[in-house]
Amino acid sequence: MTELILPNDTNTLGNLLGGRLMHFIDLVAAMAAYRHSRTHVVTASMDHIDFIAPVHVGDFLILKSCVNRAFNTSMEVGVTVWVENPIAGVNRHVASAYLTFVAVDAQGRKVPVPRLEPETDEEKQHYEDAGRRRDQHREESGRRQGAKSI
Template sequence: MQGKKTSESRTVMADIVLPPDTNYHGTIFGGNVMAYIDKVASITAMRHCRRQVVTASSDSLDFLSPIHTGEAILLEGYVSWTHNTSMEIYVKVEAENLLTGERRLTSQAYLTFVALDDNGKPANVPPILPETEEERWNYKTAAGRFEIRNRRRSIAKERRKQ
């Protein structure tokens, strides 16, 4: 299967944070940020493999800074690594002060998606061809995250047996 460049599936999304999107601190609900991240990652994964996908895991979501009412939430996702039927997606979230143009990193996450065939079974995905320095770093460090995910999944399976 021929590889695909990261830019072929890169997904960018922007929205304005309004009062109904926020908590009593005037900052966006964390659950809303999580939903945005999952949407961006889903689109990214489907663009890469051109198949239906399911979210298999969310490795980490680090909230670094809040996003306030009136700011824009900016999300960017790309495929950072692929395995046989799975894709690791990196999503970066920024806030933008729309009056000054100042941007800051607010959160980042790694998610894993599995491609599905027409029968709902895992399907092979094309390899990823990273293009930028950041993409190459995420690609090089992905095997370690893959091992951690597999260990975490094994522990969860053992717990279910108890």
């Protein structure tokens, strides 16, 4: 997905707003999740994001998304974001994020997602890493729940 950054997307310095970037990340990730599941999806989580480089008005924002792993009803999607200055023709990495989407039917009930078989070495690596992140996320959620009940 490529976006031309306009004044309405920016702060008073002419830089892309963080919340607007998160919105674009959510959209491009949802598109990958829709294409994989071929049903409605809702965002369950978005992980930590570092804003590595500013994006200025007039820049092109280039977002790439990919389903890393499908679980039962959920999918992890990875997003990488690049900025291109169309005059200088220079590209820079701006941010990366992992999001989890849950597939639902038209009534909002969770539905299973198709399996995803990684083929290339890179896909296999993303698949394994997604499993590790899910285990870690569940561990942290469990700890938070435990702390709340004390």
